Each structure stands twice: as structure tokens, then as C-alpha cells.
Amino acid sequence: MKPLLALAFASATLHAAAPTDWPRFLGPTGAAMVNESKVPLSWSDSENIVWKAEMPGPGSSSPIVFGDKVFVTCWTGYGDTEGANDVAKLTRHLLCLSKADGKVLWDAKVLSAAEEDPWRGYITEHGYATHTPVTDGERVYVFFGKSGALAFDMTGRQLWQTSCGTGSGRMRWGSAASPVLVGDLLIVNASDESQAIVGLDKKTGKVAWKAEGQFGMAYGTPNVYTHDGLTDLVIAVPQEIWGLNPENGKLRWYAQHGLSGNVSPSLVPDGDKAYIFGGFPSTRSIAVKLGGKGDTTSSAILWDSNTSSYVPTPVLKDGHLYVINDQGFATCIDAQTGKDVYRERVLMGARGGGKPFYASPVLIGDKLVCVSRRNGTFILAARPQYELIRTNVLSLDSSQFHGTPAVSGDQLFLRSDKALYCIGAK
Incomplete structure (x- = not known):
């Protein structure tokens, strides 16, 4: 069978980040983990809050950290604000804050550049600022869906804006995948x-x-796989996983995994393997061997x-996958066999309705930080025996927490629809 995609691809190399930086969605390697950090296990409105910064509007994106700056996006003017019913007034914001004290250094506003999906259905689960920014320390890059990809310098000056299309998926759910940097390209x-x-020159936009194919409803963020001196850009889409050769423009390999509907979580890397989660209306998880040539389906799966996650991306620790699904269950999977080790309900349901988890878990040492939308942050032991260590609630913030947190040094950066928090020992 022919793959769903044919494309020409520019050359690419990896960009290294400092150990304390969290420059993209799910951290420097896309694995949502740090090996060592003294982030406190407990916090509240009055405990271990280094600073709190009010946001101009809601958002589901994650904060990112580079050097002494924190970046986060949100939106205003439409949708989640009472009386804001004119989609033409939708405005996205890229905020830069001081890592030291949370002071807003600048707020770059981007007006909607095309007709947006209306505020109804599943888009109300995440909104219009879901894509996490990415930075190389010289520029900050954002993707705002139908308003395109943009680059800003570190002072907030817009450098370029490029459309990546203005269409909508059949369900009009909006988009969510975060951009990544691969060498001199923004993907x-x-x-x-x-x-x-779409591959954009990061300096000029x-x-x-532009690789076009039959892969609507693919919401995961791409990652890279390096092997035998080569680098593949790897992404899971409905029905297939692709490994693209960024040096010669050819599709190096692909495998049919059979997940139908939509693939929302990003794939989880594990050396020469990756784990794919998602699907609709039924969800599944699949382990795939990376690399090869052409159609590798017969040997790759x-x-x-049947254990999976619909939106949150799982994390890997010592041969086990830890899944927090949007129904409130925590599951540990043996990464070698795919068998469940445990399955426990963490949360019965979100206060006020909706799916209880949207954010992905983050691994800090041997602890899992699992942010629920309305019922606090759950700290779980990252081991094959279920243990809920603590639940941390910011009771003064009644808004929702959609965004996956970021870790930098001994601090955790957690965003809600109303505020950005820096959590650290105090």
C-alpha cells in the first residue's frame, strides 16, 4: 500500500537547549521529563508560590522557559468571555515574563487573520491558544492556526507571519499541534x-x-529520531506513522498502525521505538519500531x-508507560508487552462538567505531576505500584487548568485560564 504522504523536505539538524531550559512542548526532547529537580511536592495558595501573574485571557498552551524568560500564549475578545460573541475580535497574545518575579515584560497581540471556527462543540474544551510556543533563544515562534505561524525577537518585535492554511477539519474542533524547531526549519x-x-525557514518565514496528504485530525506534535547518523522527523497521524528523511526530501519509512478517527496525543519516544496513543470513537495504544525503508508495517508493530489516552500524552519511566486519560484513570503499562500493570481511578469527574484531564503528565525524577482541569494537581509515584502521594489545590483560582506544566531548575510553571504560577521552595 502506498503511504498517505508524499513530500519534498529540506535539510535539518537538531538544536540543543541548556539543561535548565524548557523550550518547547513537553520539554527539550519531547519526553516531558527531567531527571533531577527539587520542585516541591506540595503547594497551595499560601505555600511554595514564588509568584503569580494574572493572564489577560484563557489558553490551553504550555508555558516555555528559556534563560531568564517565560513565554505563554492566551486569547481574548471572543468565546470564553461573557458577551464576547464577535469572532472578528478574537486576539491572540504571546506574553514574555520575567522568570525571577513574573513581571510581564511584553505582550505581543495578534489579530485574527482569517475566519475562525465558531465557539461551539469540542473547541470549547481548549479554545484558540492551544499550540505551545517554541524558542531557540534568539526568536520565539508561535502557531495560531488559521492566523498562521509567527516569529518574534526576544523583545517582542514581530519578525514575520506566514499562513499555513485557513481550512477547517470536518468536526471544526480547531487545531492544537505545537511547532518544533529542526535545524533552520520551523515545522x-x-x-x-x-x-x-509545513516547513518554514525560521529566519524569514x-x-x-509543504507536504500535503490525507491526514486530517492529526493533533500531535512531531518529534525527531536519530539513528545510524541519520535524523528522521516522526509523526503519528490517523492510520499511519511516518519517518521522514530531512536530508534528501524523501519519505524514508512508514507503518500502518490502524488508529482511526483522530490522533491527539504526541507519540512517546523510546530509543528505536515509539508509542502511539489515541483514536476515535475507540482508543488504543500501539508500540512501533522506528526506522527502516518503505512500508515497514509487517515488522514495525x-x-x-486497548488501554490508551484520548488527549494527554503519556510518559515513559524505566520500561513502564504512565497514562493519565481524560476520563480520570491512571494506568501503568509494561512497555515491553503492552499489558496493563495497574489501572486506578484518580478522579471521578471535573467539577462543573467536562473531561477531568487535558494536560499531559510531567515526570520529575520518580514522581508524576498530573494537572487536572478543576480538581488540583495529583502527584503520583512513577513506579509499577499505584500510589497517590499528594493532591495540591489552588482553591482561590476557580478557572480551568488545561496546560501541561513546564519545569526549569527547581521550579514548576503552571498555567490556568486566569494566571501563570511559578512554584518553588519558599
Whole structure:
């Protein structure tokens, strides 16, 4: 069978980040983990809050950290604000804050550049600022869906803006995939806007390539896989996983995994393997061997399980996958066999309705930080025996917490629809 995608691709190399930086969605390697940190296990409105910064509007994106700055996005003017019913007034914000004290250094506002999906249905679960920014320390890059990809310098000056398409998926759920940097390219998964992966010159915004294919409803963020001196750009989409050669423009390999509907979580890397989660209306998880040539389906699929996550991306620790699904269950999977080790309900349901978890868990040493939307943050032991260590609630903040937290040094950066918090020993 032919793959769903054919493309020409520019050359790419990896960009290294400092050990204390969290420059993209799910951290420097896309694995949502740090090996060592003294982030406190407990916090509250009056405990271990280094600073709190009010946000101009809601958002589901994650904060990122580079050097002495923190970046986060949100939106205003439409949707989640009472009386804000004119979609033409939708405005996105990229905020830069001081890591030391939370002071807002600048707020870059981006007006909507195309007709947006209306505030109804599943888009109300995440909104219009879901894509996490990415930075190389010289520029900050954002993807705002139908308003395109943009680059800003570190003072907040807009450098360029490039459309990646203005279409909508069949369900009009909006888009969520975060951009990543691969060498001199900004890679954008514009599945919803144009059923395309777009490579942009990070300095100019010029389109280096646009790979169009039949892969709507792919919401995961791409990652890279390095092997035998080669680098693949790897992304899971409905029905397939692709490994793209960024040096010669060819699709190096692909495998059919069979997940239908939509693939929302990002794939979880594990050496020469990756784990794929998602699907709709039924969810599954699949282990895939990376690399090879052409159609690798017959040898690539290692196991297939009915245990999965619909939105949050799981994390890997010592041969076990830890899944926090949007129904409130915590599951540990043996990464070698795909068998469940435990399955426990963490949360019965979100206060005020909706799915209780949207954020992905983050691994700090041997602890899992699992942020629920309305019922606090759950600290779980990252081991094959279920243990809920603590629940931390910011009771003065009644808004929702959609965003996956970031870790920098001994501090945790956690955002809600109303505020950004820096959590650290105090």
C-alpha cells in the first residue's frame, strides 16, 4: 500500500537547549521529563508560590522557559468571555515574563487573520491558544492556526507571519499541534488548516516545503529520531506513522498502525521505538519500531493494546508507560508487552462538567505531576505500584487548568485560564 504522504523536505539538524531550559512542548526532547529537580511536592495558595501573574485571557498552551524568560500564549475578545460573541475580535497574545518575579515584560497581540471556527462543540474544551510556543533563544515562534505561524525577537518585535492554511477539519474542533524547531526549519503540523506539514525557514518565514496528504485530525506534535547518523522527523497521524528523511526530501519509512478517527496525543519516544496513543470513537495504544525503508508495517508493530489516552500524552519511566486519560484513570503499562500493570481511578469527574484531564503528565525524577482541569494537581509515584502521594489545590483560582506544566531548575510553571504560577521552595 502506498503511504498517505508524499513530500519534498529540506535539510535539518537538531538544536540543543541548556539543561535548565524548557523550550518547547513537553520539554527539550519531547519526553516531558527531567531527571533531577527539587520542585516541591506540595503547594497551595499560601505555600511554595514564588509568584503569580494574572493572564489577560484563557489558553490551553504550555508555558516555555528559556534563560531568564517565560513565554505563554492566551486569547481574548471572543468565546470564553461573557458577551464576547464577535469572532472578528478574537486576539491572540504571546506574553514574555520575567522568570525571577513574573513581571510581564511584553505582550505581543495578534489579530485574527482569517475566519475562525465558531465557539461551539469540542473547541470549547481548549479554545484558540492551544499550540505551545517554541524558542531557540534568539526568536520565539508561535502557531495560531488559521492566523498562521509567527516569529518574534526576544523583545517582542514581530519578525514575520506566514499562513499555513485557513481550512477547517470536518468536526471544526480547531487545531492544537505545537511547532518544533529542526535545524533552520520551523515545522508546523497544519493538519486542520491544510492537511499539510509545513516547513518554514525560521529566519524569514518563507515556506521551504509543504507536504500535503490525507491526514486530517492529526493533533500531535512531531518529534525527531536519530539513528545510524541519520535524523528522521516522526509523526503519528490517523492510520499511519511516518519517518521522514530531512536530508534528501524523501519519505524514508512508514507503518500502518490502524488508529482511526483522530490522533491527539504526541507519540512517546523510546530509543528505536515509539508509542502511539489515541483514536476515535475507540482508543488504543500501539508500540512501533522506528526506522527502516518503505512500508515497514509487517515488522514495525510490536504490540497493540486497548488501554490508551484520548488527549494527554503519556510518559515513559524505566520500561513502564504512565497514562493519565481524560476520563480520570491512571494506568501503568509494561512497555515491553503492552499489558496493563495497574489501572486506578484518580478522579471521578471535573467539577462543573467536562473531561477531568487535558494536560499531559510531567515526570520529575520518580514522581508524576498530573494537572487536572478543576480538581488540583495529583502527584503520583512513577513506579509499577499505584500510589497517590499528594493532591495540591489552588482553591482561590476557580478557572480551568488545561496546560501541561513546564519545569526549569527547581521550579514548576503552571498555567490556568486566569494566571501563570511559578512554584518553588519558599
